[in-house]
Amino acid sequence: MIPFLLRRLVQSIPTLLLASILIFFVIQLAPGDFLTPAKLNPNISDEQLVALERNFGLDRPAWQQYLFWMGNMFQGDFGLSFQYQQPVLNIIWPRILNSLYLALMSLILFYSIAIPLGVYGAVRQNSPGDNAVNVVLYFLLGFPSFFLALIVIYFILQVRNATGLDIPIGGMTSNNFEELSPLGQMIDILKHLIIPALVLAISDAAGLTRVIRGQMLEVMRSDYVRTARAKGVSERTAIWKHTFRNAILPIVAGIGGLLPALISGVGFLEVVFAYPGITPMLLTAIGTQDLYLIAGFTVITTVLLIVGNVISDILLAVVDPRVKVA
Amino acid sequence: MKKFLFAALALAATSASAAPFVYPAAWTAEQNTANKRGGELRLSILSDFKGINPFTSVEADSIPGTMDNGTGLFTQDPRNDEFLPYMADAKPVVSNGGKRFVVKIRQGMKFSDGQAITADDWITTWKIHIDDKVGSNTYDSFFLNGKPISIKKLDNYTLQFDFPQVSSGAYVTMSYTPWPDHVFGKAYRDGGADAVKKLWTLGTPASQIVSPGMWVLESFRAGERSVFAKNPNWGDWNKDSRGNALPYLDKLSYRVTGDANATLAAFLAGQIDIAPMRNADDLAQTKRAIDAGNLKATLLPNVSPQAQSSWITFNWNKASNPTLQKLFRDVRFRRAMSHIANRKAMVDLALGGLGVETYFSVYPIFTQQIAAGASAPKYSYNLAQASKLLAQIGYTKKNAQGFLVDKAGKVLEFNLSTNAGNTTREQLGRIFADEAKKVGVKVNFTPIDFNNLVGQLTAKGEDRPFDAILLGLSGGDNIWSFGGNVTPCGANLHSYNNPTNGKCLTAQESLMTKLYYQGDAELDDAKRRAIGGQLMKAEGELQPVIYLVGGNYHVAYNERIGGEYPRALMNAYYLQRDPALTFIK
Numbered sequence: 061m062i063p064f065l066l067r068r069l070v071q072s073i074p075t076l077l078l079a080s081i082l083i084f085f086v087i088q089l090a091p092g093d094f095l096t097p098a099k100l101n102p103n104i105s106d107e108q109l110v111a112l113e114r115n116f117g118l119d120r121p122a123w124q125q126y127l128f129w130m131g132n133m134f135q136g137d138f139g140l141s142f143q144y145q146q147p148v149l150n151i152i153w154p155r156i157l158n159s160l161y162l163a164l165m166s167l168i169l170f171y172s173i174a175i176p177l178g179v180y181g182a183v184r185q186n187s188p189g190d191n192a193v194n195v196v197l198y199f200l201l202g203f204p205s206f207f208l209a210l211i212v213i214y215f216i217l218q219v220r221n222a223t224g225l226d227i228p229i230g231g232m233t234s235n236n237f238e239e240l241s242p243l244g245q246m247i248d249i250l251k252h253l254i255i256p257a258l259v260l261a262i263s264d265a266a267g268l269t270r271v272i273r274g275q276m277l278e279v280m281r282s283d284y285v286r287t288a289r290a291k292g293v294s295e296r297t298a299i300w301k302h303t304f305r306n307a308i309l310p311i312v313a314g315i316g317g318l319l320p321a322l323i324s325g326v327g328f329l330e331v332v333f334a335y336p337g338i339t340p341m342l343l344t345a346i347g348t349q350d351l352y353l354i355a356g357f358t359v360i361t362t363v364l365l366i367v368g369n370v371i372s373d374i375l376l377a378v379v380d381p382r383v384k385v386a
Numbered sequence: 387m388k389k390f391l392f393a394a395l396a397l398a399a400t401s402a403s404a405a406p407f408v409y410p411a412a413w414t415a416e417q418n419t420a421n422k423r424g425g426e427l428r429l430s431i432l433s434d435f436k437g438i439n440p441f442t443s444v445e446a447d448s449i450p451g452t453m454d455n456g457t458g459l460f461t462q463d464p465r466n467d468e469f470l471p472y473m474a475d476a477k478p479v480v481s482n483g484g485k486r487f488v489v490k491i492r493q494g495m496k497f498s499d500g501q502a503i504t505a506d507d508w509i510t511t512w513k514i515h516i517d518d519k520v521g522s523n524t525y526d527s528f529f530l531n532g533k534p535i536s537i538k539k540l541d542n543y544t545l546q547f548d549f550p551q552v553s554s555g556a557y558v559t560m561s562y563t564p565w566p567d568h569v570f571g572k573a574y575r576d577g578g579a580d581a582v583k584k585l586w587t588l589g590t591p592a593s594q595i596v597s598p599g600m601w602v603l604e605s606f607r608a609g610e611r612s613v614f615a616k617n618p619n620w621g622d623w624n625k626d627s628r629g630n631a632l633p634y635l636d637k638l639s640y641r642v643t644g645d646a647n648a649t650l651a652a653f654l655a656g657q658i659d660i661a662p663m664r665n666a667d668d669l670a671q672t673k674r675a676i677d678a679g680n681l682k683a684t685l686l687p688n689v690s691p692q693a694q695s696s697w698i699t700f701n702w703n704k705a706s707n708p709t710l711q712k713l714f715r716d717v718r719f720r721r722a723m724s725h726i727a728n729r730k731a732m733v734d735l736a737l738g739g740l741g742v743e744t745y746f747s748v749y750p751i752f753t754q755q756i757a758a759g760a761s762a763p764k765y766s767y768n769l770a771q772a773s774k775l776l777a778q779i780g781y782t783k784k785n786a787q788g789f790l791v792d793k794a795g796k797v798l799e800f801n802l803s804t805n806a807g808n809t810t811r812e813q814l815g816r817i818f819a820d821e822a823k824k825v826g827v828k829v830n831f832t833p834i835d836f837n838n839l840v841g842q843l844t845a846k847g848e849d850r851p852f853d854a855i856l857l858g859l860s861g862g863d864n865i866w867s868f869g870g871n872v873t874p875c876g877a878n879l880h881s882y883n884n885p886t887n888g889k890c891l892t893a894q895e896s897l898m899t900k901l902y903y904q905g906d907a908e909l910d911d912a913k914r915r916a917i918g919g920q921l922m923k924a925e926g927e928l929q930p931v932i933y934l935v936g937g938n939y940h941v942a943y944n945e946r947i948g949g950e951y952p953r954a955l956m957n958a959y960y961l962q963r964d965p966a967l968t969f970i971k
Contacts, residue, residue, distance in 0.1 A: 092837020099844045099878065102861050102869035104880050108526045115521040145442040145521075146587050154608055217655060221680065229655075230648070231610050235639070238605050238613075334644045336434075336609025344433045349837075 065370065072366045076359070079132065083358045084206065087351055088122045094142040094349045116142055133359070139352030143345070148356035151341070156360070158232060159326050159337035165253045166326070167318070169261035170268070177265070182280060183299060197266035205263040206328035212259055213332070215332075228252045230334035233312025268311070275307035282306075286345045300334065305379065312379050315372040400947070407472055407492070407505040409967060411627035412465060415952040418626070418634055418969045424968030426613075426637035427659045427947060430649045434609045434642050438595060439586040440565050441522045448893035448950070449603055450563075452614055452638070456624060456966060458561035459489055459508075461543075464951065464960040467754070467864050467911075473503070473564070475543075478823050479736075482551040483843040485910050487560065491543045497566050498595075505539040507564035507598070510571035512537045515562070519579035527559055531903075531957050535559060552907040554866045554914050566596045581731035600624070600633050600966055605962040614638040620928035628632055634949070634969035654681055660962070661946050663940035666738035672942050688938045690957035691742050691750040696814060696858040698723070698802065698932045702883040702891060705849040709792075710800060715852075715891070718775045720929040724765035725772035728821045732935045734811035740940070744933040751939075752867040758915035759922030765929060772826050781826070790826035803842075806833035806854040812969050814934055815856045823928060837948060846884050856934075866914060868908050875903040882930045894928040946971055 095112055098104050113119045117128065129139055138148035177197075181190045200208070216227050228234065232252050233245075240248055277286060280303050288302050289295075330337040338357070345353040377383045411417065437443045440450035455789040463471040471477055474496060477488040496502040515522045516534065528535050533550035541608050547560055553786040571629075585594060588608060595603045601614035614637065621631025641658060653661030654675045656896040663669050675681040700714040700723070713719050729743035745764040747934050748755045762956055765771075781798050782789040790798040802819065804811040812833050817827035859879070862869055872879045875895055876888025890896040898921055905917035939958035943950065947969040956962050 090837070091835055097835045099840050100857070100859060102859055102871045102879055103526065104523075105526050105529075105871065107532065109878075111518045111525070112521055115519070126477055143444070144436045144588065145444070146437065149588060150587070151608075158609070169424060190415075190729045215649075220655070230643075231641070233607060233610060235611070237607075242528070249735050334610075334642065334648055336607070338644070340609060341434065352511065 061374075064373075065175050068366075068370050072363075075366065076362060079362045080133075080355070080359055084126045084129065085122065087349075087354055088125075090349065092349065093118050094351065125351075129355065134240070136358035138359070141345075141353040143348055143352045143353070148352050151217070151353065152338070152357055152360065155336065155338045155341050158335070159330065159339075161249070162253055162257055162326050162335060162337060165250075166257035166260040166264075169257055170264055173261055174265040174268035176274060178269040179276055179299065179304060181269065181273040182276030185277065193269070197269055200263055201266035203263055204328075205260055206332050208263050209256065209259050209329050209332040212255065216255070228255070232336055252335075256326075256329050256335060260329055271311065272307060275310065276303055276372075277306045278304045296310070309376070309380055312375050313372055315375060316370070318368060406623045406624050406625045407466050408627060408629075409632065409964070410463075410465075411950065413955070413964060414949050414967045415750070416948040416950060418658050418949055418967070421630065422969045422971065423634055424636045425634075426639055426902050427635050427660075427965065427970075428639050428641065429660055430643045430652060430658045432643060432649065435588075435606070435612055435640070437586075437588060438590060438603065438606070439583065440563065441520050441570070441940055442583055449606070449612060449641075450866070452612075452640075453595075453597040453601050453603065454599050454621060456633075457563040457598050460557045460561045462864075464955045466538045466818070469561075472561075474736070478547075482548070485549045487542065487547040487549075487556060489545045489547065489560065491545065492623060493543055494776060495598075498597045498617040499566075499617060500619065501566065501594040501596075502567055502599055503564060504567075505545050506540045506542075506571065507568040508545055508562075508885045509537060509539050509565040510574065510691060511562065511565045514565075514570060514574055514579075514582055517579050517582075520582055524562065527562070542913045554906055555863070556909075556910055558863055558865060564598055566598070581649075585971050601638055609642055611642065612640045614640075626967065632966040634967070635965070638965065640789070653683075653942070653944075656681060656944065659944040662826075663942050665937075666740055669740075669940060669942075684943055684945060684950075686941040686953070686956070688740060689941050689953075689962075690939050691936045692939050693749045693751050693859075693862070693958045694809065694858055694936055695744065695747060695749060696856070696934045696936065697747075698727075698818065698854055698856045698934065699843070699881040699930070700800075700854050701850050703848050703850045703853050703885050704853070709796070710853060712798075713779070713798075716779055717928060718779055720932065721765045721822075722772040722775035722779075722825075723822075723861065723928050724932045725768045726821050726825060726827070727932055727934055728767045729817055729935050730767065731821075732814050732817050735817060736810050736936060737937050741935050742938070744936050746925060746933055747869065747872065747931070748867045748918070748922065749862070750936055752864045755864070755915055755918050755922075758919040759926075760919075761920040762919065762926035763965045764926060767821075769821070769825050771849055776825065776827070787879055788823075788826055797828055798826065799830060800853040801830045801832065802854040803832050803834045803852065804855055805836035805839050806832075807836070810937075811856055811858070818934075843881050844878060844884075846888075850884065858869035866918070868902055868905070868918065870902070870906070873904075873921070874899040892928065894924045895930070898924045898928070 070274060094116065095118065098112070099359060132139060140146065141148050141151055144151050177193055181193055184190050213229050216229050219225060220227055228251055232249060234248050237245060237248055285298060285302050289298050293302070305352055326337055327339045330339045331343065342354070342357060390532065406935055411748050420489040424884055431447050435449050436445050438449045438453070443450050458472055459474040460469040462468070463470055473492055475490040475492045478489045480487055490686065491505060497503060512528060514520055515524050518525060518526045530550050535550065536548045538546040541899055547556070549556055553559070570582055573585055588606065592603045592605050599616050600617060600620050602617045604615040606612045607842055616633050616636055624632040626632055637814045641652065643652055646664060649661055650671065652658045654671065663672065669685065669687050669783040672681070672683065676683055676685060700720060702711065702715050704711040704714065733739060733741040733743060742750050744750055746756070746762065747760065748759065750756060776790060780792055783791050785791050785797065792798070804815050815831045822829045839857065841853060841857050842850070844856065845851055859869065859872070869879065871877045873882065875883065875890035883895065890899060905914050905921065908914040908917055941956055941962045943962065948971050949969050950963040951957070951960065
């Protein structure tokens with residue numbers, strides 16, 4: 061295990077280096093910089109602009125900026141955000157955590173929707189129930205999640221208007237959050253998380269349900285399941301222990317991609333629900349060309365992608381005895 | 387002990403003797419006669435607050451920008467734009483030919499943490515703002531023509547400002563917010579600019595934040611909400627016309643909506659009290675909600691023009707294309723272009739009828755200045771006149787496509803760009819190009835990336851990389867409503883003529899530069915506006931930039947809040963209300 065991890069660590073260094081060069085110079089390719097809008101301000105003089113450029117290090121050539129940035133990054137310093145005038149990590153971490161809450165919540169819902177439905181579809185293939193689920197899922201598959209979110213918000217607004225129920229439609233906390241007890245605060249956050257998480261889970265579940273259903277059907281027809289059944293194993297054990305465990309192998313292999321996707325993929329839903337996650341912040345950063353904030357965030361997601369792949373390799377070894385990580 | 391007692395007594399005596407600032411009754415249309423107190427004014431912002439530190443903050447809407455509400459040595463009266471002593475005890479004593487101002491500070495004012503506000507706070511704040519290593523956004527306001535303004539403490543409650551030259555902007559300059567010396571001064575003396583920059587980050591607990599103004603930060607949740615509580619000491623020196631301490635409200639909160647449509651939705655759902663009305667669509671949706679009984683709100687469309695401009699500028703520095711350069715430098719051509727601009731159609735089509743036609747760099751909202759320049763020439767929509775002027779330049783013949791050609795058969799055409807994504811500007815440009823075609827001028831209109839566009843516009847030299855640009859500006863004040871960075875030759879946004887040496891090219895340009903500085907140095911309001919009138923006349927004759935149209939400012943607020951300005955005082959400059967006089971019904 062340890063040599064495997066070490067090998068992966070060494071392998072990740074050139075990957076990261078190359079990724080960081082790409083990230084940095086692609087951002088630099090865009091015309092203008094953080095100070096461009098300031099140039100249109102009739103109240104900011106030339107001298108002040110030059111001073112700000114010097115303070116921000118924008119007067120130096122791109123390669124020098126990169127080396128400087130890279131050097132600092134090895135010391136754990138991702139640079140200062142121009143907009144916030146603060147270290148990038150201080151700004152990104154709370155946002156990543158917020159996105160993570162939402163992503164984890166939706167992941168739990170995602171699996172608890174997709175797995176039972178997928179298994180159900182395989183076990184009761186072509187039953188009216190299976191067909192109904194298929195139709196609904198196909199419908200949802202074609203819906204972008206942010207659009208689904210808008211429709212949900214519309215309905216919540218109608219329900220709010222009609223019943224006066226205080227269903228949260230945006231944000232992560234209520235106005236009185238600070239006055240709540242710790243338990244109350246947790247419940248408050250959960251209340252805000254549940255709707256966006258559900259929307260995300262439902263719109264994503266369609267794909268996974270189909271995959272699980274197909275995998276299950278394939279494994280169910282295999283010889284060893286038939287043998288197990290013939291030997292008198294209960295239906296429950298045949299499905300969950302013999303079939304399901306083998307059917308989810310491709311899914312486990314894909315978990316590696318989930319970690320960065322979890323953080324960046326909550327995406328537009330955060331914007332629609334005004335949720336204080338990564339995406340709204342990143343969009344502003346891109347709009348204002350907040351160089352180090354964008355670069356820092358992208359590097360972190362790259363690291364997470366590498367870590368995620370390692371985790372999925374390990375998980376795969378756990379579920380599939382044929383695979384060994386060493 | 388005796389000494390302490392004496393000091394305490396003396397302090398009590400002085401604070402008791404200092405008269406508070408009384409908000410005139412005329413500043414509110416709806417007086418708080420029922421003595422209603424408390425409650426929260428709920429506002430929204432589009433993107434997250436980026437910082438708390440007043441010296442490094444670069445945003446327009448910011449946490450320090452909210453906490454400095456209700457500060458400044460002087461404040462402008464929305465009735466007549468005059469400066470009233472505010473944190474100052476009285477009008478300043480002016481000497482040295484209008485260049486020295488000695489200001490007595492009102493006594494008994496305290497920061498939110500209870501510390502007295504004294505001259506040291508102004509001095510420290512000034513010193514940090516002018517340290518270019520700090521990178522303060524207000525660095526520039528402490529210089530006049532590159533020469534520093536100096537500030538001296540005469541005693542604990544007296545400041546002396548020395549300006550390098552007479553300046554009409556002196557009151558604005560002096561009205562900066564004093565931040566606590568006992569927080570920033572200490573750090574600055576110990577650790578310089580770096581120490582100041584490290585103070586008051588987003589991670590700083592709100593309880594450590596100290597405010598001189600009406601509000602102090604109470605809680606901050608990144609990307610979600612910021613809540614401000616009233617500074618309990620502010621009411622000691624701010625009273626309403628019946629002697630009640632202000633503000634009436636307990637809290638002010640900002641909710642991050644992330645998107646202008648989400649802001650409108652939050653307003654329609656009654657979750658925020660005030661929302662900006664961007665256009666006819668916003669107004670219609672709000673009206674529908676009010677009519678349907680879902681929203682109890684006041685909606686006032688077309689309250690005033692916005693404090694913004696939109697214009698087309700022609701590049702006079704095009705060495706690579708002498709024909710175009712000659713054309714753009716010809717005043718007859720630019721007048722013809724002004725005649726082509728169908729401003730009425732622009733207001734109707736691009737602004738949905740909610741706007742005004744403009745002819746000068748002065749925003750139409752600054753009515754006093756506009757009135758002073760009433761006799762300045764305007765070249766309004768008149769295609770026949772445009773054709774006549776173009777014929778005078780030598781464009782008399784049209785080709786088969788209907789475009790004007792010169793003697794060599796070359797079509798009269800130029801490129802016009804604006805920033806892509808700004809739909810209003812894209813429509814303005816389209817209307818201009820269509821009208822130009824009617825007289826035979828080929829305008830190749832292309833929206834391009836904003837940053838590229840700004841790069842082109844602000845380029846200096848003999849051969850700058852554009853023909854014509856359609857863009858807009860905002861910012862500036864109603865004291866001297868001409869841009870210091872726009873009007874004088876050589877300035878950054880002197881967009882039409884910006885050669886390497888920064889020299890003026892025409893007599894009018896030189897005159898405008900001269901009048902700009904002359905007006906800036908005139909302390910008498912009427913005389914200054916008269917100079918502004920002359921400047922508008924020179925600008926009107928020269929037509930260096932073709933001013934087009936300006937949108938209108940609309941007001942919408944929830945019925946639960948009261949204390950707004952009388953309708954006549956509301957405008958895009960003073961906005962709809964003073965938060966100090968706002969109350970919850």
